[in-house]
Amino acid sequence: MSAHESEWTLRRLSAGELTATEAARVQAHAASCEACAQALRGIHEAQARFEADVPFERFEAGVEQALRRRQDAARPPPRRWVATTVAIAASLLVVVLVRPLLGSSAESRDTVGLNRLKGGATAELRIGGGLGPQREAIPGRPEAIDPGERVMLGYKAGAHRYVAALSVDAIGEVTPLHPEDGASAPVAPGSRLHWLPGGWEFTGSGAERVIVVLSDEPLPQETLVEAARRAFAQADGDVGRMAxxxxxxxxxxxxxRKP
Incomplete structure (x- = not known):
């Protein structure tokens, strides 16, 4: 057993998700353990940076922008996700999650701080809104979302030049998220974290897999959609087990995990 609290436990403490007894125990441990105290400070600092970089007004404006794009396209929205203009309560802060982009089956994960792939590429999924507490979605660990909660996707491209995002639901239906058609989009200039325009609310029930792909050449959405369908079939129709x-x-x- 480790002498330190896990990053997951510390993040749940920061998000207010632990019971009073468990929170008191973890806080007492962090008060006497410099490594855990430093990790907890890092989590708080990451949240503060997020609030400064992406205020809720900007989150909501991005969702409204996505709605306008869909209305301008004059076509019915996909069955499973819709852009929304519901205001996000200021007390329900979106939590930062940074995840290494998986260029191969070998995975490197720091116990504290950002997870990075060679070249500095990272991706983030942030959840906000709804009535539940703030929390993070960790790749490899299904995360339940409540009605009304919305997702934003961000990335640092590193050496890659193009970005695309898509999702797959429990029955294998694939929806391009960004861009909605054509090929993967050029990444934004600069090395800072960039956010895909708009936000998404996933409706219905069951699991939804969200995927961000960074590439050196543009990938047609049709190619990505077909690859997602093949992965779904190879997983015997289990979206949670897709490779x-x-x-x-x-x-x-x-x-x-949708309600």
Whole structure:
């Protein structure tokens, strides 16, 4: 057994998700353990940076922008996700999650701080809104989302030049998220974290796999959609067990559990 609290436990403490008894125990441990105290400070600092970089007004404006794009396209929205203009309560802060992009089956994960792939590529999935507490979605660990909660996706491209995002639901239906058609989009200039325009609310029930792909060349959405369908079939129709897509580039996957 480790002498330190896990990063997951410390993040749950920061998000207010532990019981009073468990929170008191973890706080007492962090008060006497410099490593855990430093990790907890890092979590708080990451949240503060997020609030400064992406205030809720900007989150909501991005969702409204996504709605306008869909209305301008004059086509019915996909069955499973819709953009929304519901205001996000200021007390329900979105939590930062940074995940290494998986360029191969070998995975490197720091116990504290950012997870990075060679070249500095990272991806983030952030959840906000709804009535529940703030929390993070960790790749490899399904995360339940409540009605009304919304997702934002961010990335640092590293050496990659193009970005795309898509999702797969429990029956294998694939929806391109960004861009909605064409090929993967050029990454934004600069090395800072960039956010995909808009936000998404996933409706319905069951699991939803969200995937971000960074690549050196543009990938047609049709190629990504077909690769996702093949991965779903190879997983015997279990979206939670899907492997990486058979496409070039670096990938990050999250699994969300809808009510």
């Amino acid at each position: 990486e897509l058979e496409v070039p580039g670096a990938q990050t996957h999250w699994v969300l």
